[in-house]
Amino acid sequence: MARHTHDGIDWPSRLIAMRRADELHADALRVVARRLVRALPDNPTVIDVGSGAGGMSVALTEALCARGGGTIVLVDAVPELLDAATTAARAAASYESDSKTTTVRVRPVLADIATEKPTEFAAAAHLVWASNVLHHLPDQRQGALNLISALAAGGWFALAEGGLETRCLPWDLGVGDPGLQDRLAAARDQWFTRMRDQIPNAVRLTTGWNVVLTEAGLHDVGAFSYLVDHPAPTKPIVRDSIEDWLRWRNDVTGDLLHPADRTALRTLLDPSDPNYVGLREDVFFLQTNTVHTGQKP
Template structure:
């Protein structure tokens, strides 16, 4: 569930070298396909909170989880949702989507959820100064793009109100979307793409200025930061074949992303297969195939502040 974090005429890049504004359409696709799974996660996270809580969505991306959180808050009487991102286009999209969802009607009444956007660079600004303290801090796939991941989690913990929760969505299982044998190229391309992307990710981390390794799992980080009731749960996003067109479109964008960031790490024969899969004139084109699917699992790590 990739929700992520400057923008000028030439499209500035964040510290990880990724131009997030160029990924806007892709993240909107993800929001659409992950919507039901996110609703379940949001309801689970909001359930134990006090009345009319403040919820902080850090690295809100295009707002898929923001919409789910607004709906969950509305259904139980309202609250405040603070959206934080470092890319203006992303923040605008998330704010628009969340405010539209804030008119969501529960069974009994139309509840009020206040949506407040905050443009911030999380590598230099403290979440507690932006919006804390919050009864729930949600951060999905954003910490691993910051130089010192442990320090970033510590900053998120700072923004949690006493007795409140930090929900850190990191890790899970690599998304699958290609059959084992596509009928073109060598079978097993999906696994080789995942390997190349993992290699790219390691290089991306190494090239972030001031990068610090995270020596262990997220649960140990939360425990080291004195969080209580540290646990985790995973959720599934499952769109089986034959796919709706939105899944085909997502797969084309996902493979394009793989090619752009990690294509140079593939064998030339695999690069040729990828080229064919992305060519609308080729019979193997992903956008027309009926054997494309989307299957992924996200993991949410939880800790409660004393």
């Protein structure tokens, strides 16, 4: 089993930040999970690919519990992340309602889906969920095809990739030049291209996901987007997550920013500075994520 990723990112070091981000997304993910699980047969099998810190794992487990139970297979290539997701999902896997216990089986699988086919450990799934994982694989299209192959007839593929860039900063922070948020977004695009270029044997994906899913033979191909919205003034957990987000951007795009913007970022991330992001009442969190769906005939 694989114990690495192809992108060179130190994912275990990001676990705390990922858990905080999951808290920000929790309500929205519950809505998405209920929507996806609603059409599944009784006692379904669901695969959560790239389960990360377990945010969607918990939402899917709760949705399965609410409809009578099932099995959820958690797949990740990073042991620390898989352990975190498994612990979180198992904590949500059973509850008592009207004196009736409803249970969901949680099965963790340590695997690299770029080299190990899901049919080898979780065939005949009724739903495969993959969120922001395929763009970390050398061949994104082939990764999607491998996941689709694990679906049972009539099963659904739900791929969360893309959306609108996260917004969290006012236009003029009073620190550095106005428009820092937009320049961070531009630097992120450069970093993403560099990240993809540095993945060994990377293959470009030159079409949209709806085309990929249609060419894979799925029916009823479509998409929907969901909003994560925490307006200012925010709770401390939101500001902490925004700080995580800015530190991550500083780490991966710092060399792509103008020196003045790097200075502004250091100021925002300095707890001893009055402009520290953790003390600001004007930061917010706004993100839109897109889910591409299709059904196997």
